[in-house]
Amino acid sequence: MFGKVLVSNRGEIGVRLIRALRELGIRSVAVYSDADQASLAVSLADEAAYLGPSPSTESYLNIGKILDAAGRHRVDAIHPGYGFLSENPDFAEACSNARIVFVGPPAEAIRRLGSKISARKLAIAAGAPVVPGTEQPVADLDQAKSIARSLGYPVLLKASAGGGGKGMRQVDREQDLASTLRDASSEAQRAFGNSEVYIEKVVVEPRHIEIQILGDHHGNLIHLGERECSIQRRHQKVIEECPSPVMLAYPELRQRMGEAALRIARAAAYTNAGTMEFLVDRDRNFYFLESNTRLQVEHPVTELVTGLDLVEWQLRIAFGERLTISQEDVSWSGSAMECRIYAEDPDNSFMPSPGRIEHLREPSGPGVRLDSGIYPGFTVPLDYDPLLAKLAVWGPARERAIGRLDRALAEYSISGIRTNVAFFREVLADAEFRAGRLSTAFLDGFFSRRTKPDVSLESEAAAALALAASFAQPEPAASGEGVSGWLAEARRNLLR
Ligand code: MV4
Numbered sequence: 315m316f317g318k319v320l321v322s323n324r325g326e327i328g329v330r331l332i333r334a335l336r337e338l339g340i341r342s343v344a345v346y347s348d349a350d351q352a353s354l355a356v357s358l359a360d361e362a363a364y365l366g367p368s369p370s371t372e373s374y375l376n377i378g379k380i381l382d383a384a385g386r387h388r389v390d391a392i393h394p395g396y397g398f399l400s401e402n403p404d405f406a407e408a409c410s411n412a413r414i415v416f417v418g419p420p421a422e423a424i425r426r427l428g429s430k431i432s433a434r435k436l437a438i439a440a441g442a443p444v445v446p447g448t449e450q451p452v453a454d455l456d457q458a459k460s461i462a463r464s465l466g467y468p469v470l471l472k473a474s475a476g477g478g479g480k481g482m483r484q485v486d487r488e489q490d491l492a493s494t495l496r497d498a499s500s501e502a503q504r505a506f507g508n509s510e511v512y513i514e515k516v517v518v519e520p521r522h523i524e525i526q527i528l529g530d531h532h533g534n535l536i537h538l539g540e541r542e543c544s545i546q547r548r549h550q551k552v553i554e555e556c557p558s559p560v561m562l563a564y565p566e567l568r569q570r571m572g573e574a575a576l577r578i579a580r581a582a583a584y585t586n587a588g589t590m591e592f593l594v595d596r597d598r599n600f601y602f603l604e605s606n607t608r609l610q611v612e613h614p615v616t617e618l619v620t621g622l623d624l625v626e627w628q629l630r631i632a633f634g635e636r637l638t639i640s641q642e643d644v645s646w647s648g649s650a651m652e653c654r655i656y657a658e659d660p661d662n663s664f665m666p667s668p669g670r671i672e673h674l675r676e677p678s679g680p681g682v683r684l685d686s687g688i689y690p691g692f693t694v695p696l697d698y699d700p701l702l703a704k705l706a707v708w709g710p711a712r713e714r715a716i717g718r719l720d721r722a723l724a725e726y727s728i729s730g731i732r733t734n735v736a737f738f739r740e741v742l743a744d745a746e747f748r749a750g751r752l753s754t755a756f757l758d759g760f761f762s763r764r765t766k767p768d769v770s771l772e773s774e775a776a777a778a779l780a781l782a783a784s785f786a787q788p789e790p791a792a793s794g795e796g797v798s799g800w801l802a803e804a805r806r807n808l809l810r
Contacts, residue, residue, distance in 0.1 A: 323395030328355030447514035475506035479549035559750025
């Protein structure tokens with residue numbers, strides 16, 4: 315096994331990786347920026363290497379600095395975690411050139427799956443279902459029109475180089491196609507340096523379900539089942555779980571989606587850990603969406619139900635060991651659920667809330683797994699994603715996992731910064747959530763169902779008054795005339 319591994323990441327995933335290395339008897343090297351000098355990861359690692367100033371481009375995204383640190387500390391391998399350089403094929407290649415093992419898939423597999431068009435083509439060639447749409451970038455408006463007509467509106471324009479919802483636009487009618495196509499390709503050019511756009515039919519209120527895979531360098535490839543990640547806010551996952559509630563009702567779906575994921579991975583000559591993302595519609599048709607060629611944030615829920623350590627397997631595979639688990643050996647026990655604990659303010663549009671953590675009590679107890687990157691006195695930097703910790707629980711069934719997660723959330727006590735802890739307890743109490751009726755539209759529905767007593771009783775009372783008062787007044791001829799501005803607004807809102 316490796317003697318020493320550099321962790322080119324920070325925060326909770328830095329801690330997760332350093333812990334795994336120690337358990338396996340491997341020395342760890344943490345890298346850090348100015349903002350992370352006093353991080354938990356740095357204090358837990360065997361060695362630490364300073365990268366430079368806080369901005370990611372001068373630290374965790376800087377290939378030269380990371381390879382320098384790896385050379386100085388004489389490591390055998392680099393684990394990139396998620397985000398930062400984890401899906402950068404040039405980084406994977408630069409590691410190999412420096413004779414350092416990149417703990418992840420080969421650069422070529424990252425490239426094949428990195429572009430969405432190329433991943434789509436690969437999935438089609440492998441016989442996996444994809445959303446109906448184009449296999450090539452759109453050539454011109456006339457072609458786009460005829461494709462959209464044959465698919466039927468609404469359609470989605472997606473940037474080939476995009477991902478995570480960036481560069482995606484819905485077109486509801488043909489008269490909007492020309493302008494949206496222009497906007498989409500210029501946005502894609504600006505954001506990704508690649509203006510290619512392709513067309514897909516819209517899947518209405520889908521579930522987002524992903525399949526975890528593991529492949530070694532000896533031709534063994536298995537899947538570890540699904541994670542349901544439908545609860546997202548602005549393409550940011552909020553709660554993840556395994557099994558998906560839909561699999562509890564239709565168990566054969568796991569096998570069919572697992573096989574599709576393996577076909578795609580095989581076609582990409584994939585090794586190490588990876589994820590194939592799918593959309594699942596109301597009739598339980600599933601469609602390959604895109605691939606994540608890294609360890610994912612939500613990997614703990616898979617670990618809790620399968621009993622496998624994904625990071626351990628990533629390291630063993632990268633070292634060249636054989637996968638000793640066959641597909642038949644993989645089993646799923648009970649139910650796991652994870653909340654992403656963020657330094658953000660749910661009462662202020664979920665704005666990031668970095669700052670110094672004054673007091674901290676973290677949950678623990680039976681069935682609770684906490685992957686945390688914080689401690690009392692730590693200052694959450696504003697330079698990076700404000701993920702503080704992942705709270706994951708296991709229970710013998712979904713209801714028990716929900717109860718346990720709520721109990722663990724109730725044990726949290728953090729002062730000095732705002733967090734989304736209380737928000738999760740509201741979501742867990744929601745009847746639709748408890749019934750497992752999930753889709754990517756879940757949170758929109760949740761927000762419209764939710765009536766926060768302290769805020770909305772007051773505003774509803776004001777609105778009712780406004781409406782009553784407004785009917786005593788003549789209909790405003792123009793805004794602000796006859797009825798005062800806020801009254802007109804209230805009337806418009808209530809009569810909508
Ligand atoms: C879709 C879709 C519906 N139909 N594609 C959003 C992120 C990117 N990975 C793809 N996304 C979607 N693609 C078709 N043909 C709906 C989404 C989508 C979504 C997907 C997964 C998780 C959350 C989402 C939220 C809104 C839209």
